[in-house]
Amino acid sequence: MRIGKVIGNVWATRKEDGLQGIRLLVIQPVDTKGNSIRTEFVAADRLGAGVGDHVLVTSGGSSRYIDxxxxxxxxxxIIGIIDSTEVKRGETDESSDRND
Amino acid sequence: MRIGKVIGNVWATRKEDGLQGIRLLVIQPVDTKGNSIRTEFVAADRLGAGVGDHVLVTSGGSSRYIDxxxxxxxxxxIIGIIDSTEVKRGETDESSDRND
Amino acid sequence: MRIGKVIGNVWATRKEDGLQGIRLLVIQPVDTKGNSIRTEFVAADRLGAGVGDHVLVTSGGSSRYIDxxxxxxxxxxIIGIIDSTEVKRGETDESSDRND
Amino acid sequence: MRIGKVIGNVWATRKEDGLQGIRLLVIQPVDTKGNSIRTEFVAADRLGAGVGDHVLVTSGGSSRYIDxxxxxxxxxxIIGIIDSTEVKRGETDESSDRND
Amino acid sequence: MRIGKVIGNVWATRKEDGLQGIRLLVIQPVDTKGNSIRTEFVAADRLGAGVGDHVLVTSGGSSRYIDxxxxxxxxxxIIGIIDSTEVKRGETDESSDRND
Structure with a gap:
């Protein structure tokens, strides 16, 4: 899964069946330190994530298995809203509380 | 999902069964500001998108689940024709109405 | 889907069941102008595409759904043999007939 | 599959159903010599891998088939915790015992 | 599918069910001329491929359909052990017998 930050919304009136009622959020991928990496993309959301939240995103064919x-x-x-991450590289500990 | 702009058509007479009657459109991937990113590709369309439309495209194994x-x-x-996007980076708001 | 040009063949005697009788072609990915992009790869073919043909290739998990x-x-x-493409960028029209 | 090194944890209270009770680990992809390559990502774990372990990670749609x-x-x-790898390039042998 | 050269083995005692008895080989991706491209990865094998063999590798969700x-x-x-490839670029023919 990738870590991302919610940065916006997309609205589409004409869409494929099955997408009715699902929110579409713009995600900026970030690394565990919160730095932006790669290009933004759009993810479906059923958890109620908001702009600024750090989230865990599943990509590819497994995404459709939310139902x-x-x-x-x-x-x-979006499969999770991140509370915190803890990363250990060599002798250094990096902890971060998200969404506080 | 990726945001893209419809820039053309592809025609193929000889094709695999199941593809009869499905339109094949050339898509230029763009970011939320409308700038071209990466290389064009071809997407199936059942929504009636036209050249110039900004669309939301699902890639990979989930694509086949339109039926x-x-x-x-x-x-x-193509799973949606984009009406508008709203993106917030830091203190700046970027809104855009598409397909007007 | 990606556009590609058939540039060769691969032969393998020892292979997984289910692949018997399926042709394996070397594909050079190209853009809509016919320029080579990225590295060649190998695609299955049931349509009878030949070296020099421009084809439409489905990648990933959906490929297996030809049956x-x-x-x-x-x-x-390979899901289609391309007859022609038409691309509009800004004010310019690019048309091309393939495989003539 | 990719080789990776476990470097941390991610916690998320609000998450999609089905993810309850599954550990989420931060993985740094490495090559067979242990050098870091590409960006870290998050993988599910049911094997009990710990920070510092070298692991084998399956990506994409097949991941969901752990059950x-x-x-x-x-x-x-994470589909395996690596004991050792042995790689032969030209005339050179590279062996490595992991997780000792 | 990608062409690769088998360059090594990976051993893992603790692994997910279903992987028992499946060999795990390190693959160096190569182009049709045998040049190394991109980073090595690990593939499952049921065909008995050995170090030095050129093989055809299926990636992503379809891999699991060997059974x-x-x-x-x-x-x-690994879905095939390559006997030979033949590639035609412009006026030049490139043939190669593998694994002789």
């Missing part, structure tokens, strides 16, 4: 019995044509979905 | 009971061998499909 | 009831372990398949 | 009857929306999972 | 009734969490699998 097992009803796969929908999406390729990125 | 759940009848998966077809495609890896990119 | 819905019999998914096979392939990650790239 | 065949219960696919979950993840795109990276 | 249709028993999908396993792998994202790369």
């Amino acid at each position: 097992k019995d009803n796969p929908i044509p999406i390729d990125a979905v | 759940k009971d009848n998966p077809i061998p495609i890896d990119a499909v | 819905k009831d019999n998914p096979i372990p392939i990650d790239a398949v | 065949k009857d219960n696919p979950i929306p993840i795109d990276a999972v | 249709k009734d028993n999908p396993i969490p792998i994202d790369a699998v």
Whole structure:
């Protein structure tokens, strides 16, 4: 999964069936230190994430399994809102509380 | 999902079964500001998108689920025609109305 | 889907079941103007594409759905032989007839 | 599959169903010599891998098949904790015991 | 599919169910001329490929379909051992017999 920061919204009236009622958020991928990496993309959200939240995003074919019995044509979905991360590189500890 | 701009069409007479009747559009990926990023690709379309439209494209294995009971061998499909996006980076707001 | 040009063949006697009788072609990815982009790869073919043909290639998990009831372990398949493409960038029209 | 080194943890209270009870680890991809390559990502873990372990990670749609009857929306999972690798390039042998 | 050269082995005692008895080989991706491209990765093998063999590798979600009734969490699998390739670029023919 990738870590990302919610930076915006996308609205689309005409869309494929199955996407009705699902929020579409613009995600800026970040590393564990919060630095922006790569290009923004759009992810579906059912958890109620808001602009500024750090989130965990699943990409690819597994995304559609947020509803097992009803796969929908999406390729990125927010699966968690991150509370905190803890990373150890060599002798250094990096901790961060997100969304406080 | 990726944001893209429809820039053309592809025609193919000889094709795999299941692709009959599906439009094939050339998509230029763009960022939320409308700048071109990466290389163009081809996506299936059932929504009636036209050249110049900004669209939301699902890539990979989920694409085939535009018809759940009848998966077809495609890896990119237009799932929405974008009305507008709103992005907030730091203190700046960027809004854009598409397809006006 | 990606646009590619068929540039060769691969032969393998020892292979996984399910791949018997499927042709394996070397594909050079190209953009809509026919310029080579990225590295060549190998795609399965059931349409009878030949060296020099411009083709449409589906990658990833959807590839195996060329036979819905019999998914096979392939990650790239030719789904169409391109007749022509038409691309509009700004004020310029680019048309091309392929495989003539 | 990719080789990676476990470098940290991610905690998320609000998450999609099906992710309850699954550990989320930060992975630094490495080559067979242990050098860091590319950007860190997050993988699910059911094997009990710890910080410092070298692991084998499956990405993409297959990840969800750690429980065949219960696919979950993840795109990276630790499928093995590496004991050792042996690589032969030209005339040189490179062996390494991991996690000792 | 990608062309690769088998350059080594990976051993893991603790692993996910379903991976028991499957060999894990280190693959160096190569182009049709045999030049190394990109970073090595690990693929499952049931065909008995050995170090030095040129092989055809399927990546992503289709990999798990080497056993249709028993999908396993792998994202790369050797589907063929290459006998030979033939590539035509412009007026030049490139043939190569592999594994002789």
